[in-house]
Amino acid sequence: MSVAVDGIDAHLDGLERVWEGGMRDAYGFYRARAVPAVALAAAMVETALDMQTRSGAPPAPPQLLLADLCLARASRLLAETRDQRLQVGFARAVERAASAAAGAAPADPPRALLVAVLAEAA
């Protein structure tokens, strides 16, 4: 998997550390299931949710800002696909993960939620 070949390097601006810190692996996982832009969006959402809601303690402010940027950029990537089902599905997955983190109904791990969205949209 190559970010240059996939044409996604421009979307990693400002997220280089996060990419090296695990998002690259997540991208590899989703790339087997989706086109590059959608796989990258999924990897960004998964990474953001891991940083924001699943690490046991709240993220430090710089981490939160990075995670917010991951979510926002994923949202823009999905907007560019103009695929409403994906946009709605991803948003619902994030809602479920966030409400679970706030103490509401438990939710599956982010990866399971996102894989389900990709399967449904396929």
Place this chain on the structure above:
Amino acid sequence: MIAARRLDLPTTTATEFVDITRRLQDEVTAAGLVAGRVHLQSLHTTLGLTLNENEPLLMRDLQAALERLAPTGTGYEHDDLLRRNGIGADEPRNGHAHCRALFLLPACTVLVEGGRLVLGRWQSVFAVELDGPRQRQLALQLEGEFARRADAPAPSDRDLVELELARQLLVDPAEVALPMRRLVEAGGKRLRPLLSMLSARMGPGRDPLRAAALAAAIELIHHATLVHDDYVDEAATRRGRPTVAAQEGAGSAVAVGVYYFAKATRIIAELGNPDVTFTIADAVEAVCLSQMDDVRLRGSYPGDYAMYLRVIRGKTAALFAASCRAGAQLGGARPDAVERLARFGDLLGIAFQMADDLLDYSDSSGKPRGQDIRQRVVSLPLIYATEDERLGPRVRELLAGPVPEELIQEVQDLVVATGALERVGEEARGLVAAALRELDQVDLDGVRPALTDIALATVDRIR
């Protein structure tokens, strides 16, 4: 049926009896309440309510009575700031005001019959300022039977936005909805959703309910960013209330912000207009990038004009511009109108942020004075003050590192002395004028007065 309202109440003196009878009657009439009750509640501990006679000499008697009951400055423990925790240097010494509040009502109910307040011949409703002058707010609930007139005006844009916000917040899990509801209900000018609603009227596809859905989603995004901002800035209060992070904890604040960002994104996607979806997504990314910029630049505080403009364009103006652009796109406005409205929003957003910077030097903003200096938030008055030939070096020296609490006032005094506040005010007004000129070439289909009002309101706060 219940209708909720907020009554803004600027007070002008330390102790003041403000007769609000006519304003209450106006609210009753505007809402069409025929029979029922108006519930009023003060949102401040040193603002009371009472029913009494509006006679000037009696007003003086009542003020004198309050002074006798709890004289000013006679050794209240509450005023011994050294013994209190977590308060700023500008904390008012107002033990007397709190004691006086004991003799007034924090809330009251007035009956309504035949569309009129039920009051005795000599009775008026007063809000009683005990620690002014300040910007105050009363919460109203109008409850009962409302008229259904054939000529009743259509619900206003603001009504539609409030209803849609309330509806959206009603269906969410309590763990995220309650903190967000508290923040949304604490007030806010709703400028972004109103800009979006008005812009959505400018095309053939106008649909008030879809426009309200977009507007509410934009407001939820704005509030989600506030929740995260407050955590990042370690802010204790917003709009006079504890922040979500302060009240619910950091974990909750993070989850609430994430949830409502996602929910708003979904609401917008469900509108099924790809251009609108992209416009908002692009703006949110700009907001996030500038938040990171903002934090990063605090090392070179207070920065320069170019840096300032870059940060506030992303932090504030991006969502203003996107509100206008997305509203116009939703309504199907012509491309040239969409672009002009977006530029209008951009200029307005910058002016709004400049006006907001000035509020850091005012007591009426709802946040402690000097907060931008404490939190090292980029702020144009500080940048301009550093440019002053005589006083600039001292300002730069003070801002070189975190400013100790005892020096905040000195920084503020220096900024005032350089004339930076007037300069920023003039610049903000100039931007509003430029924003309005953008609209000159657009067929606004009757919404020019409302857009002009919003534009002027962004800088009215600094008069």
